[in-house]
Structure formats: C-alpha cells, structure tokens
Amino acid sequence: MSRAGAHLRYFARTSLRGLRASPVTAAVGISTIGIALVLVGAFSLLLTNMEGLLDRFGDDLRVTAYLESGLPVAERAALARRVATIEGVLEVDVVSEDEALARFREGVGRASGLLAELEENPLPASLEITLAERRRTPEGMRVVVESLDGLPGVSDLAYGQEWVEGYARAVALVRGIGAGVGLVLALATLAIVANTIRLAVYARRDELEILSLVGASRPFAATPFLVEGALQGAVGGALAVVILYGLFRLILPEIEAGLSMLLGFAEPRFLTPGGVLRLIGAGAGLGLAGSAAAVFQGLRA
Amino acid sequence: MSAAPSPGESARRDALVQMYHVSKSYLPGTFALRDVTLEVAKGEFVFLTGPSGAGKTTLLKLLFAAEKPSEGQIILRGRNIARLRDSAIPGLRRRIGVVFQDFKLLANRTVEENVAVTLEVLGRPPREVRRRVFALLKQVGLQHRRHHFPLSLSGGEQQRVALARALAGEPELLLADEPTGNLDPELTLEIMDLIAHASVRGTTVIVATHDLPTVDRYGKRTLHLEAGRIKEDRAAVGVRP
Structure with a gap:
C-alpha cells in the first residue's frame, strides 16, 4: 500500500x-x-413551486388582439400572416365572432341559457397569439405587444402582463428573502456547528497534541476532524430532507387552500433529486466549514 | 563533549545537537534559559539535572521546537532549528522521539494503536505497522498487553508504551522529560534500562531528571542546570572531560 493509501486508511x-x-x-x-x-x-421548496408555476403559466401565455368590427375575413387572414412574422411570435390563430361566442358558452356552462336572450353576438373576432418560449417573460411579452400596438385592424390588446409582472416580482422577492434568510441561517449554522465541533476538538486536544508530537502536519491532524464534520453535515442534510418530506406530506392537506391562492391550481411539488442532493451537499459543506474553523483554531492553540 | 565548543570543534566531533548562546524568556526580564551553549554528539547519552524551574523542560522544548529561543542558535544535524518555519516542524519531529512524565497516551486507543500512531503519521503500510509495533512491544515486554487500553496498565507499563511509541520511528534523538517521575524505584530502573538500550543502539538520548541516584547509577554525562544556566558539565564515568 502506498503512503497516500496508508494515510487515507488512517x-x-x-x-x-x-x-x-x-x-x-x-x-x-x-x-x-x-x-x-x-x-x-x-x-x-416554496421557491421551486413558485418558479415552477411561473414556468407552467408561461406555457399558456397568450396575447389576444381584438379585431375591429366588420373586418373582412381576407384582411383578418392577411393580418394574422403579418403578425406571425413579428419576432417572438410562435403561432397565430384567428378566432371568429362565432367561435368566441361558442367558447364563452362553454366557459359559463349552465348559465349559457342567459345568452339565448342576446339579439346579436357582442363578442369581437380576435387573433390568439402564442409567444415563442424566449418571449414568455414580462419583458419579452412587452416587446411583442409593442409591435402589435397600432396595427391597422387591431382595436384592442389583452394580456395578463400585470399579473405576470406581479408574480415575477413576488418570486424575486421570495428568492431575495430566501437568499438572505438562507445566508443568515448558513452563518448561524456555521457558528453553531463550529462551536459544537470545537467542543469535540477540545475533548480530543490530547490527540492533536500527541499527533503534533510525533510529527503530524496540521492538515494530517485536522483531516479526520474535517471528514467527521463533512459526514455529520451530510447526514444532517439527509435528515433535513426526511423531515421536509414528512412535513410536506403531513402539512400539505392542512394548508392546501392557502397554497392554491399562492401557487394557483398547480400541484405542489417536492424538491427535485438535484435539489435533494444540493441540500445534502450544503449540509456536508456546512459541517466541513464548521469543523475547519474549529480544528484549525484548536491546532493553533 | 563540552559545554562550550567552537563550531569547528563540533564538526570534527560529529555533533547531533549544538546550542550557541541560547536564551529563552517567557516574560520580559525573566529567563527560563540564559546563554546556554552546549553540544551533544551522535549516540551520546546525556542527563539534564537541576531543581524544578532550572530550565530542563524548556531546553527539551526548544529541541523539539515546541518553543523558539529568544536568542541564540540551535543546530540539529547541521540545521538551524531556531529559525524553523512552522511548516517544517513536523518534519523535524519525525526524527525525534519524546517521552513525558505523564506518558501522554490516548486513553481511547489500545496499546498497539498508541504505538502505531507514529508509524501511521509516517505513512507506513499497515502490514509493516503491525510487524514493527509487535516488535517494539516485545522489546519493552508488553506484546501480551497490546489489545489493552492504557488506563488498565500500571504506570511503568504506560511509560513503556510511551517509550515504544517514541522509538517507533527510529528517531535519531530521544528526549525524555522526567520519564520516571511518576514511578517507583524498581520501575524507574526498568524504564531507564530501556532508554539506555536505545542509546546503545545508536540513538542520541537526553533525559531530564532530578533523580540523582539514577543519574549516578548510569554514570553518563550530566549537565546540571540552575536558574536557566549550565552550572556543571560532568563527563560520563570513564570519559575524560
């Protein structure tokens, strides 16, 4: 066995x-x-779900351009072809007045009987514009809408930009708070872990002293403590995943109503496998950093 | 073997340790060691004697770089360890074995593991570690106790384990600070015989003690310290000073 192998074994x-x-x-x-x-x-977890909702919302993101009343069918088609050439537009569907009414009837369900009282169809024809994926952001949508605004034959534009922008701001806010809270928690954990491991180092200071006496370098003496810290951290991370999953399953039914307001009707999702690994890795990193702070201070002493 | 050699003389006499005008002060105005100049040849056995606070432990600490001198030069195998970088200290200590009065054994490791730690630090392969540890424990008469923990051993046995650990790396220099201070006269002889045996095998030995009967019994060179200064450098019996 090589010297490095013997050291690893040790x-x-x-x-x-x-x-x-x-x-x-x-x-x-x-x-x-x-x-x-x-x-x-x-x-x-909260961030993952909010961002996931924004992604799913983006898939359905459309701009509706209402057409002027009485615009001939040929001009509608010409306008649709022109809109399709705008950068950022993926697809354009022409929705006639009749189709719009049929969709409305379907949407209101049993109350559609009331519509029978109408003498004429009040709904305008429209172009339903699907955006390219890269434009499915508040900023991207604004660019497309600006290109549509003022086109001859278009009377009005409808899009959920305010909602999307508000939601994006909420995600950014939660992400900012999450990063801030995460940083504070990480530093607090680091301090607690360093102190916990400092106690362990203090309890084993004789071991460090003897290793130093027989010619062990500081990194050699410190390595077992660092490995211990990283292992404890990784197990702590795994424990956090288990607790989170338990809470996710236990508490979810209780707060589902509140969550649906926050997340829309999207089904809440647990952390991805990558997220789980990142949490375990963060634990290992915290344990490693905490033990490094404690053990090198112990070695200096 | 003199307390004040010139560098030229030292080279001729194959010195392992040379100290030139070494002083050590822990507090301003007080000296644990003051203007100490001495030389120890390779393979030599030297007792350091003197009352408590004379500077014996400080002198040993300077030699294994647990402390740095306030003044003077310390040459070990031709290298000035007074100016050693911290990162070079482990390399120095791998060539020095140290034994203390309080044994400094790891209570949660077996006798075998306590001795093995020196070889593990050196990165020796496990098979060699096992073989060498067994041989060392046999040498100190403790092979049958290798799986025991230190606290189940007598004081003399614990010191034998500490001695085996100190000798495991085949050091050029063995430093012992009151190695028999906690032992009765019979065990003292047992330990001193083992240390003397290491000297016979070529290891340079410096033992700090205030046990004068033991010093007289072995008749080795003796440096007597008082208030941080060498008061007397007595040659070994049968050796002309």
Missing part, C-alpha cells in the same frame, strides 16, 4: 472512531445542521 478509520467515540456530540452536530437545513429547504 483518516477513514480515525474519523469513524471519532464519531463512534462521541455519539452524543455527533448527534448534536447532525441535529443542528438538520434543523437549520429544514428552514433553508422549506424556502427552497
């Missing part, structure tokens, strides 16, 4: 022995990281 054995030797300290470290990451994960 690090693995010593780290596991360290965890076994002080299970209470390890449990405290794991729980601390786990609880902190539950909060970070909850924000991440």
Whole structure:
C-alpha cells in the first residue's frame, strides 16, 4: 500500500472512531445542521413551486388582439400572416365572432341559457397569439405587444402582463428573502456547528497534541476532524430532507387552500433529486466549514 | 563533549545537537534559559539535572521546537532549528522521539494503536505497522498487553508504551522529560534500562531528571542546570572531560 493509501486508511478509520467515540456530540452536530437545513429547504421548496408555476403559466401565455368590427375575413387572414412574422411570435390563430361566442358558452356552462336572450353576438373576432418560449417573460411579452400596438385592424390588446409582472416580482422577492434568510441561517449554522465541533476538538486536544508530537502536519491532524464534520453535515442534510418530506406530506392537506391562492391550481411539488442532493451537499459543506474553523483554531492553540 | 565548543570543534566531533548562546524568556526580564551553549554528539547519552524551574523542560522544548529561543542558535544535524518555519516542524519531529512524565497516551486507543500512531503519521503500510509495533512491544515486554487500553496498565507499563511509541520511528534523538517521575524505584530502573538500550543502539538520548541516584547509577554525562544556566558539565564515568 502506498503512503497516500496508508494515510487515507488512517483518516477513514480515525474519523469513524471519532464519531463512534462521541455519539452524543455527533448527534448534536447532525441535529443542528438538520434543523437549520429544514428552514433553508422549506424556502427552497416554496421557491421551486413558485418558479415552477411561473414556468407552467408561461406555457399558456397568450396575447389576444381584438379585431375591429366588420373586418373582412381576407384582411383578418392577411393580418394574422403579418403578425406571425413579428419576432417572438410562435403561432397565430384567428378566432371568429362565432367561435368566441361558442367558447364563452362553454366557459359559463349552465348559465349559457342567459345568452339565448342576446339579439346579436357582442363578442369581437380576435387573433390568439402564442409567444415563442424566449418571449414568455414580462419583458419579452412587452416587446411583442409593442409591435402589435397600432396595427391597422387591431382595436384592442389583452394580456395578463400585470399579473405576470406581479408574480415575477413576488418570486424575486421570495428568492431575495430566501437568499438572505438562507445566508443568515448558513452563518448561524456555521457558528453553531463550529462551536459544537470545537467542543469535540477540545475533548480530543490530547490527540492533536500527541499527533503534533510525533510529527503530524496540521492538515494530517485536522483531516479526520474535517471528514467527521463533512459526514455529520451530510447526514444532517439527509435528515433535513426526511423531515421536509414528512412535513410536506403531513402539512400539505392542512394548508392546501392557502397554497392554491399562492401557487394557483398547480400541484405542489417536492424538491427535485438535484435539489435533494444540493441540500445534502450544503449540509456536508456546512459541517466541513464548521469543523475547519474549529480544528484549525484548536491546532493553533 | 563540552559545554562550550567552537563550531569547528563540533564538526570534527560529529555533533547531533549544538546550542550557541541560547536564551529563552517567557516574560520580559525573566529567563527560563540564559546563554546556554552546549553540544551533544551522535549516540551520546546525556542527563539534564537541576531543581524544578532550572530550565530542563524548556531546553527539551526548544529541541523539539515546541518553543523558539529568544536568542541564540540551535543546530540539529547541521540545521538551524531556531529559525524553523512552522511548516517544517513536523518534519523535524519525525526524527525525534519524546517521552513525558505523564506518558501522554490516548486513553481511547489500545496499546498497539498508541504505538502505531507514529508509524501511521509516517505513512507506513499497515502490514509493516503491525510487524514493527509487535516488535517494539516485545522489546519493552508488553506484546501480551497490546489489545489493552492504557488506563488498565500500571504506570511503568504506560511509560513503556510511551517509550515504544517514541522509538517507533527510529528517531535519531530521544528526549525524555522526567520519564520516571511518576514511578517507583524498581520501575524507574526498568524504564531507564530501556532508554539506555536505545542509546546503545545508536540513538542520541537526553533525559531530564532530578533523580540523582539514577543519574549516578548510569554514570553518563550530566549537565546540571540552575536558574536557566549550565552550572556543571560532568563527563560520563570513564570519559575524560
């Protein structure tokens, strides 16, 4: 076995022995990281769902250009072809007055009987414009609408821009709060983890002293503690995922009504596999950073 | 073997340790060591004696770079360790074995694991570590206790484990700070015989002690310290000063 291999074997054995030797300290470290990451994960979950809704909303995003009354069919078709050439427009459908009324009847359901009282169809013909994917943002939509505005034959434009912009602002706000809260939580966790591991380092200061006496370099003496910290962090991250999933399943039915207001009618989604791995990785990173802060301070002392 | 050699003399005599006008002060105006100049040849066995606070431990700490001198030069194998960078200290310590009065063993590791730690730091393969640890424990008469934990051993046995750990890396220099301070006379002899045996095998040995009967019994070179200064450099019995 090479020197590096012998060292790796030593690090693995010593780290596991360290965890076994002080299970209470390890449990405290794991729980601390786990609880902190539950909060970070909850924000991440909220963000994922809000962003997911925005994506799904974007798929249905359309601009409706209402046509002037009495515009001949041939001109409607010509206008549709012209609109289709506007940059950012994917597809244009012509909806006649009759089709619009039929859709309306379908939409109102049983109340459609009231429409029978109407002497004439009040609904105008329109062009339903589907945007290219790259334009399915508040900014992209504004660019397309500006190109449509003032076209001859178009009387009015309708689009949910205000709603989309409001929602995008809400997502940005939540993302900003999430990043801020995440940062504060990460720093607080780091401080707590560093202190927890500092206790472990203090309890094992004789080990560091003896390693130093027999000629171990600082990185050599520190490595088992760093591995322990990273392992505790990863387990803490996994614990956070389990707790989050439990809460997600338990609490979801209770808050579904509130969520539907926030998320629309989209079904709430749990973290993606990538999100789960990121949370576990964040735990490992926190554990590693916390132990590095504690152990190098311990070695200097 | 003199307390004040010239550098030229040292080179001729194959010195392992040379100290020139070394002082160490922990607090301004007070000195733990003051203007110490000495030389220890390769393979030599030296006792450091003196009352508590004479500077024996400080002198040993300077040699394994646990402290840096306030003044003077310390040459170990031709290298000035007074100006050693922190990153170079581990390399120095891998060539030095250190034994303390309080043994400094890891209570949660077995005898075997305590001795193995020196070899693991050196990156020796597991098979070699096992073989060498067994040989060392046999040398100190503890092979049958290799799976025991230190606290289940007597003081003398614990010090033998500490000695085996110190010798595991085949050091050029063995430093022992009151190695028999916690032991009764019978165990003291047992430990000192093992240390003397290491010297016979070529390791340079410096033992700090205030156990004068033991010093007299072995008749080795003795440096007597008082208030941080060398008061006497007594040659080994049968060796002309």
